[in-house]
Amino acid sequence: MTATAARHEAPARRFAFRTPWRRSTLVPYFLVGPALLCLLTFSVLSIFVAAVVSLTNLDISGLADYGQVRFIGLQNYQSMFGDPAFWEALGNTAFFVLIGVPTLVIGSLAIAIALNFSRSRFFRALRAFYFVPAITAIVAISLIWGNLYNSQFGLLNWLLSTVGAAPVAWLTDPTIAKFSVAFVAIWRGSGLDIIIFLAALQAIPPEYYEAAAVDGADEWQKIFLITVPLMRFAIFFVTVTTLINWMQFFDEPYVLTQGGPVHATTSMSYYIYQQGFRYDEFGFASAASIVLFVIIGVVTALQLRNRRNADV
Amino acid sequence: MNGSFKRHITAIGLVAVALWTAGCGGSTNTSSTSTDKGPIQVWTMEDSPSFTALMQDFTKQTGIQVQVEAVPWGNVNDKLTTAVASGNGPDLMQVGLSLLPSFESAGALLDLSPYVKDHPGLQSSTYVGAVASDKINPSGKVLSVPWVSDVRVLFYRSDILGAAGISSPPTTWTQFHDDAAKLAQRGKGKYGYYIPQWDSALPIEFTWEAGGKVLQNGKVTFDTPEFRAAADFYISFYRDKLVPTASDFDQTQGFISGSAPMVISGPYLAAGIKSTAPQLDGKWNVALLPRNQAGTSLFAGSNMGVWAKSKHVGASLRLLDYLAQANAQLNWFKTTNELPTAKTALADPTLTSDPMVKIYTNQLQDAQLLPLVPKWDKISQAMLDSLNSIVLKGSDETSTLATLNATVSSLQT
Numbered sequence: 001m002t003a004t005a006a007r008h009e010a011p012a013r014r015f016a017f018r019t020p021w022r023r024s025t026l027v028p029y030f031l032v033g034p035a036l037l038c039l040l041t042f043s044v045l046s047i048f049v050a051a052v053v054s055l056t057n058l059d060i061s062g063l064a065d066y067g068q069v070r071f072i073g074l075q076n077y078q079s080m081f082g083d084p085a086f087w088e089a090l091g092n093t094a095f096f097v098l099i100g101v102p103t104l105v106i107g108s109l110a111i112a113i114a115l116n117f118s119r120s121r122f123f124r125a126l127r128a129f130y131f132v133p134a135i136t137a138i139v140a141i142s143l144i145w146g147n148l149y150n151s152q153f154g155l156l157n158w159l160l161s162t163v164g165a166a167p168v169a170w171l172t173d174p175t176i177a178k179f180s181v182a183f184v185a186i187w188r189g190s191g192l193d194i195i196i197f198l199a200a201l202q203a204i205p206p207e208y209y210e211a212a213a214v215d216g217a218d219e220w221q222k223i224f225l226i227t228v229p230l231m232r233f234a235i236f237f238v239t240v241t242t243l244i245n246w247m248q249f250f251d252e253p254y255v256l257t258q259g260g261p262v263h264a265t266t267s268m269s270y271y272i273y274q275q276g277f278r279y280d281e282f283g284f285a286s287a288a289s290i291v292l293f294v295i296i297g298v299v300t301a302l303q304l305r306n307r308r309n310a311d312v
Numbered sequence: 313m314n315g316s317f318k319r320h321i322t323a324i325g326l327v328a329v330a331l332w333t334a335g336c337g338g339s340t341n342t343s344s345t346s347t348d349k350g351p352i353q354v355w356t357m358e359d360s361p362s363f364t365a366l367m368q369d370f371t372k373q374t375g376i377q378v379q380v381e382a383v384p385w386g387n388v389n390d391k392l393t394t395a396v397a398s399g400n401g402p403d404l405m406q407v408g409l410s411l412l413p414s415f416e417s418a419g420a421l422l423d424l425s426p427y428v429k430d431h432p433g434l435q436s437s438t439y440v441g442a443v444a445s446d447k448i449n450p451s452g453k454v455l456s457v458p459w460v461s462d463v464r465v466l467f468y469r470s471d472i473l474g475a476a477g478i479s480s481p482p483t484t485w486t487q488f489h490d491d492a493a494k495l496a497q498r499g500k501g502k503y504g505y506y507i508p509q510w511d512s513a514l515p516i517e518f519t520w521e522a523g524g525k526v527l528q529n530g531k532v533t534f535d536t537p538e539f540r541a542a543a544d545f546y547i548s549f550y551r552d553k554l555v556p557t558a559s560d561f562d563q564t565q566g567f568i569s570g571s572a573p574m575v576i577s578g579p580y581l582a583a584g585i586k587s588t589a590p591q592l593d594g595k596w597n598v599a600l601l602p603r604n605q606a607g608t609s610l611f612a613g614s615n616m617g618v619w620a621k622s623k624h625v626g627a628s629l630r631l632l633d634y635l636a637q638a639n640a641q642l643n644w645f646k647t648t649n650e651l652p653t654a655k656t657a658l659a660d661p662t663l664t665s666d667p668m669v670k671i672y673t674n675q676l677q678d679a680q681l682l683p684l685v686p687k688w689d690k691i692s693q694a695m696l697d698s699l700n701s702i703v704l705k706g707s708d709e710t711s712t713l714a715t716l717n718a719t720v721s722s723l724q725t
Binding site: 060152263278 | 509559562565690701705
């Protein structure tokens, strides 16, 4: 038995020995190839195409007869920068990022640390509870929250009325709507961030805490002097991904408010969507998406550079 | 949030790629004879079971099989874009009047003018005046024919108006506003009237009623005293707190609960009230719109057009003929409460004997179409946003409307 197995193995080993160079250099490319191909066609190429389209007047009639498509230079960019709705969308996106990202990163970290205190059945159930929003379909979320927030028959206003408080225009007041929409997105985004933080927490060797306990550190000192510093990479990762997600903020305004009332919740992505798929101005929408792409690229590059400088 | 933006960028990209490759496919309309047996594919808006039921009769008469696909109103534009980009459309398609210009500029519809002679369903004389061929089609072409009509009238709760001491529905703007004020005094959460914040047609109706026009020399303008009067009237309901400010206020619910006892809507609202609140029977009614200089209402509704690349033009034309018959139009009215467009159907005793339908048909005599210009969606949204920012955010009326006028003229250069 063993002899046969050895004989079967032998040629393979010889083959491996004979072609060490080719194998070690080509195999990684084969493995990465399919993913790279997908990335090139569906991301890099489409960004490139969008950049070209952004210089044209492509709209629905151009789609039907491409003879009507003309290059118009930077005209789309010009009229976009002259459009107050564009600046409002940009401002709204900044607002959502400033509200959403710190709340999500700090909140998820705090919840993850709290959840990590015990592995009892109750805490495991809690973990599942916190993850549920992340795996719930956005349509279901919008139905539930739309009904909770509804000003005529919503549960939240009914609860307020039972204690005698005045009803709140959750989704219909231009200022309050921004917070209502951001809150749903925070609630939905927290599940994934908590899971990432929990995984990072569980990778911290218990010896550190034991040593700290021997030295007489209390729980707060353990959290701020051991846990948080050791979580730096996880915090960095969550911050970068959350920031990108929020700069592309789209789903919640789309399903809850359609960008309203009066543009109050129109984010950049929703603005692009409206221009492209409601008004059929594909050239203009491409120009707006290129601007958003550049902003996200710059912000992310800055973060990466800061991290390299901080040398963690 | 995750990835949806990337999807959009990709979609825009794919659309552009499709554009480069689409040129290869040729389009041929293979048959236009009466021997064409289909099967034909029809895209309708919503309510496909009713349409499928209607098609059974058509199939029985002609032997032509019909596949019906319902497209939700909200997805019409997406569906059109993909159909245009891919070249894969239906044979016959229902087109809302407001979307007609984008379908036309996309070249999505076949010019039916060569077939008009032999098909009564295509002839202008079949339909009521407001949707005559020359009003809904670019000159000399027949890209679509009327199917259902929809006209806005005043719905009111006679029981609530009576209790507030209002014996008959308002007939003038002044009465309308005064009655709304009386009704709003009933207490908290009670209003006089409801303005849908998404309804870009309402300020236009008000402009017509003030004696104005929105379309001048082929261009949309809001820089007229009549539009200003319409805007003032619109704003007055908010200023005097006679309408709900919540954008998620539900019209049908508000009417049924009595929170908004007056609303301006189309016959489909009557169907909604009858089915969800039969107990209200006799406690509500419809009336002609309150007048200022005029009592002009909105003529909405939808048309049917043959897809430019359809391979079953002959069978589609037979279906158009069938849909123009009084029988088919009356059957459709019975199931959906959507008004006919064919003169013979509108004159039918089953319609004229119904007092509510009488109001609809009377109002149809004084109703106009929204301007059929390609940028209408964008222009009307800008107009609506301006008015809503005045009433909801307290923006200054004069300067906001001045900005609107500048925006509207820059959109049409």
